[in-house]
Amino acid sequence: MAIEMGRKKSEVAAYTYKPMRNTSVNMDFKHELESLKEQLTFNGRIKDTNYDNIVIAGMGGSGMPGRIFHELYSEKPVYLVDDYHIPNFVGPRTLFISVSNSGNTEETISATKQAVEKGAHIVTISKGGELVKYGDEHIILPKKNLQPRSSIGYMLAPFLSSFGICTQKELLGVYKILDELDKDNEECKQYAVEIFKGEKIPVIQGSAPFKTVAYRWKTQFNENAKIFAYANSFPELNHNDTVALTHTYNKKAFFFFAFNPQYERIKKRLALTSELTNTELHVIDAKGKNTIEKLFYLMHYGDYISYHLSKLRGLDAKDISVSLEMKRRLA
Ligand code: PA5
DSSP states (O other), X not given: OGGGTTSOHHHHHTOOOOOOSOGGGSOOHHHHHHTHHHHTTOOOOOSOOOSSEEEEEOOGGGTHHXXXXXXXXXXXXXEEEOSSOOOTTOSTTEEEEEEOSXXXXXXXXXXXXHHHHTTOEEEEEXXXXXXXXXXXXXXEOOOOOOOGGGGHHHHXXXXXXXXXXXXXXXXXXXXXXXXXXXXXXXXXXXXXXHHHHTTOEEEEEEOTTOHHHHHHHHHHIIIIIOOOOEEEETTGGGGTHHHHHHHOTTGGGEEEEEEOOSSHHXXXXXXXXXXXXXXXXXXXXXXXXXXXXXXXXXXXXXXXXXXXXXXXXTOOTXXXXXHHHHHHHHO
């Protein structure tokens, strides 16, 4: 059995879930969420982006900025690494960006070491840790006591500014949108109540340019609320999930979210999906004047649902002790 590899069964059984202690000394998770709007002023910047291709390594919360960037940017080939190994094409004309909040995530370090050997230009984004040993350039994240997934603004800011994804003025608009949601997230709480009462599994149906945001919701449900969730996006999901929707087991176990699509063909697909499969989709409308405002609004909206759900479940949204135990045992 895979679980027994390299470790005695008794040792495996010894780990039981222990909620984190002394969390009061850290920032409350709600405050972590409220800090997002301030994070976008972070001025970390990649000095030179003039390379032929871009490879971005990062895991979990630290993988998210690369994923978001990948969906927004199409000037050059971008390849994401969420594993130990890098693609063969990496070489001196590659801009290799390694993101790890702690700077100590083994998959990211392994990939970065390989990129060093291939002569890529390495930019590290972290609060410190081992990763900084391998960078040609380092973007040091502010040493705030935030969970990696709550530092998404700090980690994303260098991508947004260095590649001209959005202007400072647009980021100011984002501040306002996020601030409003911080002050009133009652709607998110109501969704959390429905999911909690029905013990539902959220299914999030994204669409361009917010496919990654659907995935972010999934990971926030996983880490903050500690429940399974599933994300896919239009139009791809019409070629697989839609078929399952007609005959799946216990459809009542799922709670279906969809983001209000930007494009007419996708709007039509969403309506047809609901009609043909007789599925109630809870459609979330992204507020905002432009893509970047909408992206942050949607992302933060999902953050709040997962946060409220963690509270309803009596769990600490910050607590990822099983994941940390995994890292400790692998070290
Ligand atoms: O949000 C989290 O805490 C995790 O998903 C981490 O980001 C992930 O385990 C990788 O760790 P790090 O961000 O330190 O590289």
